[in-house]
Amino acid sequence: MTPEPSDRGRRAGLLFGAGAYGTWGLFPAFFPLLEPAGAVEILAHRIVWSLVLMALVIVLVRRLGDLRRMSGRTWLLLAGASALISANWAIYVYAVNNGHVVDAALGYFINPLVTVGLGVLIFRERLNRAQAAALAIAVVAVVVLTVEVGALPYIGLGLALSFGLYGAVKKTVDTDPRVSVGVEAGLAAPFALGYLAVLQSSGAGTFTGHGAAHVVLLVSSGVLTAIPLLLFAAAAQRLPMVTMGLLFYLTPIMQMTWGVLVGHEPMPPARWLGFALIWLALAVFSVDAVLRTRSARRPVSGDANV
Secondary structure, three states, X not given: OOOOOOHHHHHHHXXXXXXXXXXXXXXXXHHHHHOOOXXXXXXXXXXXXXHHHHHHHHXXXXXXXXXXXXXXXXXXXXXXXXXXXXXXXXXXXXXXXXXXXXXXXXXXXXXXXXXXXXHHHHHOOOOOHHHHHHHHHHHHXXXXXXXXXXXXXXXXXXXXHHHHHHHHHHHOOOOOHHXXXXXXXXXXXXHHHHHHHXXXXXXXXXXXXXXXXXXXXXXXXXXXXXXXXXXXXHHHXXXXXXXXXXXXXXHHXXXXXXXXXXXXXXXXXXXXXXXXXXXXXXXXXXHHHHHHHHHHXXXXXXXXXX
């Protein structure tokens, strides 16, 4: 059996997890600072500068040899992961910089339920009654939000599906998280660099001509992309998945609070109803996960004195 983490390890894991999810939760305050850069330009800078940071990390932790040992299948899977996380970043930056922070928060509230659904469809996992009920409530919530808006909540669903599929791909990749994050950035970097070169040569780029502070902010976007991913990896090694799942809600709660209180985004009654149904689904899902984890840890009568 996998050894239980020590109390010190749990405390460190909670700090790492809170750092990762808290940083992601603050992104709605950060990305508007990068204007007048558009969503695609910001995405390109996130990719390029996160690659620079992750390349340094891989060298410092002496993991370059992992790149030579990776199979062709692993490279293909990481290419898919790179495309999915890039799409997720692009949708998110667009949402934040165009007054759709609450829609982005919806995506991350839905994400745990989408992950469960993908587990059923892709990995043939079985649902218990509580999980099936949570998914059914989530479907009703999406229907309510669709009727309220008059169209599918594309931003929320796009974020949830892209991140859920990203997690499904990463589940099948047996590679050090630092190396996989670096490879994902490296595979996307040629496209990002090409886009930035064309943008700058056409005079439409914002990297130069907007002062040193703008340059620093664009460079720091890569750092703020990589650091929470590293904190997330460190937390995942120290905490049970149930704890990680519950900590995950910190991010959309912070995002929604920002969108409503700072961005003053509209929240008509039907939208509150849709979110309330999502929260109900998450409550059912989370309580079931906690109870199943406690049941699994409870010693069997015959093993109590072992």
